[in-house]
Amino acid sequence: MTRVLETVLWIQGIYFLVTGIWPLVSYSSFEAITGRKTDVWLVKTLGALLAVTGAALLNAVVATAPVTITVFITGIGTAMVLLMIDLVYVVKSVISKIYLVDACIQFLLVMLWCISIF
Template sequence: MASGRRAAAGPSCDAAALARAHGVFNVLGGAWPLVSMRSFEWVFGPKEDEWLEQTVAGLLVAAGWSQLRAGDSAAGREHARRVGVGTAATLLAIDLIHVPRGRLRWTYPLDGAMEAAWLLAWWRTRERRADGARR
């Protein structure tokens, strides 16, 4: 019965849950180097410019917070989708470019895989317009 209601709710319900999940992921991932640069560098390698890492971390917290606050309306879900896709695509691109060049530690492909998973999840929850086409 619950699965029938969930199916009737469609992708918009899934998009709202996805926005919250991705928002939490971005807030926690961004907060990590702000709370403990030492443990972050232990996993992802030493950073030459900690201020730059802190800047990126702050932007991730802001993006995640924006996703968490987007709400369940269609406009809120679309806002969360844009923030989520933009964030995930940017981080994935950086991972794909700089890991092969040896500028980022081998642990970054783990992040890249997660960013690719977020992109796939957002793609799968695209909403249909009134004419039946996907947005």
């Protein structure tokens, strides 16, 4: 496993785990930063899914087996989807502009995944 691949797995794994757990453990602080939401259950569902994805990526970096194409697709695919959702819904004024910070992080993750394959 290359150093870049290890780095992207650590960064994305920890970021997804932490940001995924955040609305589950302190919904009020999550809303204070990201803005009021109407569907609490949906925010918590996405948070749980991101936490699971983060845990899976962290498992991939500590496992002794080589990183599979499934891990690659999960990592880059999730980052690409979140990047697009952030951009589209900030532009439509559906979500807070704070999500542009997340969009920048997701863009960085996509770029790191692209670098890791070369």
